[in-house]
Amino acid sequence: MNALIIEDEKLVAQELAASIAEVDATINLVGTVGSVKTALTWFSEHAxxxxxxAxxxxxxxxxxxxxxxxxxxCPVIFTTAYNEYAIQAFKVNGIDYLLKPVDHDELKQAIGKARKFAKPMAHTGLDVQKLMDALNLPSPFKPTFKEHFLGSARNSWVPIKISEIAYFVRDQLIFLVTNTGERYILDYDSLDEIEQLLDPSIFYRASRQCIIHINAVHTLKGLANLKLQLVLKAPNKSFxxxxxxxxxxxFRKWLEK
Structure with missing residues (x-):
């Protein structure tokens, strides 16, 4: 049985994959995607x-x-932190669910249920709006963006608000640099992945190696070849x-929004 994981927290996705393998070694994980955008792309390219x-x-x-x-x-098993009372909405639609952190026994039962109903199963009749209303979630057609990143420094993980970020940079690893000059390692594979999670009105992909926050910009200097040299606010002026x-x-139009 082939399985797809849709989860935006990399560590959680890795733990779920490990739990699935432990519970049922015959399940073949065909992919892990971390956003709506990448999931839509995945479904357009794969069976x-x-x-x-999810x-x-x-x-x-x-x-x-x-x-x-x-x-x-195919059956959809939602993995969620929503409480059991809110999650009752799923039963109306015949969807299984697992509350985080995922319990191995419940995972085993959910997989067993999925095997019974695997193809054909009419999950295409999801009443999306009913689920949204029941869980008091925003419209699925209105994009939302990441509000925090989890950065690693000195053997600790630190949650960092979007408003505290000056820029992201790729230097072998992916780093987040704050407005105060602190530097954190992020558990992401590429800046492309991060760019999909950011509000484009406040973040700009300045180069292949860098994404900057609009509030981190100090000045622009014109260069002879029509390039622009961007200077960030202190203490990040040296970047x-x-x-x-x-x-x-x-870029100039983006700054003038």
Whole structure:
């Protein structure tokens, strides 16, 4: 049985994958996606799996958006932190669910249920709006963006608010740098992945190696080749960023929003 995990917290996704393998070694994990956008891309390029494990609230929206755009016929097991009273809405739609942290016995039962109903199963009839209303969630068609990142420094994990971030940079690893100059390692594979989680009105992909927060910008200097040299506010002034000739016009418009 092939399985897909939809989960925006990498560590949680890894733990769930390990638990699934421990409970049922015959399940083949065909992919893990961390956002609505990447999930939609995945479904456009791959065959439907036999079962989906999906978090509800993702960094760029809710997973119901995915099921409202793709006619999914396989069982969907939601992994969520919502309490048991709110989650009763799922029973109306015949959806199984697991409360976080996932219990191994409950996971085993959910997988057993998924095997019984794996293809064909009419999960395409999800009443998305009913689920949204019951859980008091925002519209699945209105994008939401990440509010915190979990950074690692000195063997500790620190939650960092979006408003505290000056820029993201790739330097072998992915780093987050705060307005006060503190530097944290992020557990992401690429800046592309991070860019999908950010509000484009306040973050700009200045280069392949860097994403900056609009409030971190101090000044711009024009260069002879029509490039722009971006200077950040203290204490991050030493981090030099050149905006390419192609990006310069759109970058100026972004600053003037």
């Amino acid at each position: 439907e799996p036999d079962v989906i494990f 978090d509800i609230q993702l960094a760029d929206g809710v997973s119901f958006t995915i099921f409202s755009k793709y006619q999914i016929s 030099g960023i050149d905006i390419s000739r192609d990006k310069a016009p759109t």
